[in-house]
Amino acid sequence: MKGTIGIVDDQQLFLKTVGMFVDTFPDFQVVLYATDGQDLLTRLRAIKSPPDILLIDVNMPFMEGAELVAKIKEAYPSIKMAALSMMDDSQNVIKMIKAGCCAYLLKNMNPNDLEVALKEIMVRGYYNTHVTNIVYHELFSKQPIDLKDREREFLELACSDLTYQQIADKMFLSIKTVDGYRAALFEKFQVKSRVGLVLEAIRQNLISV
Template sequence: MEREPIRIALVDDHALFRSGIAALLKEFDDLMIVFEASNGKELQFLLPEHQPIHVVLMDIKMPGLNGFDTTEWIISNYPQTAVLALSMFDESTDIIKMLKAGAGGYLLKESSLEELYTAITTIHRDGFFSNELVSDKLIKSLKSGRHIEDWYEQYNLNQKELEFLRLCATELTYKQIAETMGVAERTVENYRQSLSEKLEIKNRVGLALFAIKNKLVSLGNETL
């Protein structure tokens, strides 16, 4: 019995990019581009008329309604729909904000067609897609909703490590974090290494996600 194709919506403010992606994905019989939208507002109008949509390929920086707010709206109103961020930006703050908004993965526009196909099929099957930017453990951790008391006691973090965690979720460089904390850069590196071992998180994006998930910082903070 032939499986139903994965129904996809493509949201990007560049018409040529949308057309190119749509043409490339036609190569796969198990994928179907149901509609395209130039921004979040247009998607909000089209999505109710084209159910079900299994996966939304979402640009993040668009006029009108951006990808962050659009993703939050999708997850609130169509939780069965997975969102895959597709962006040219690999800034940690963008990745964090999209995952916090509810995206199940983050892929750069420079990725290969094979990786895009894998990302779409994986996020449809599992609800998330992991790659070198975002690990599956980080996404699962972000979505778990564990309370702050649980991890604070479990990992035995000291006040300096907590402060460093908060600052990881800002746009400050490690050198600037050291200056803010009034310590040497080497000391900041020691904090990073200690937290990586205690939390089993390898990179700064992961540390920032951990801080946000556990309400050490808020995405409404102006530093983000």
């Protein structure tokens, strides 16, 4: 049985183009299109079975992506949601992840990568572009990462919308010292970005969202 996909985006051409690509994937089919948050909520109420995965634009009229994600998470907890955006800044990424998205996808990604992302979301419940080895995840589920107090403090602040300079100020440290904590946690979590760090911290229940 194919995984079902819903897509919401206010740009009609992009909406249909993504849908066209998804429908070429052998394991997936698009069952719902919507042009904004209210349109999506109306359509979800009208269908018998909600889609397995929703691809949700970050910036839309009437209702921002994060607000829409939070509403869907409460009303339809079984739906997995992935953000779609042209922006890759940490503030937007963290906001969407905290709202309930299990992935953050860029609109200029390769269609093959989109197919991989959808498969990862269906099988594992999330997609992290910087994690490629499933054995690594199985290992970490058995061996939790040991964090020092200051590393844990940095991790919690890194999962907020604060800049690294603001984190340094809040921790009463130099930016160089904070960069050291960042590098150490990137190494411990085997990630290459702040986004990857946030996703791993959420997955391992080290922070709550």
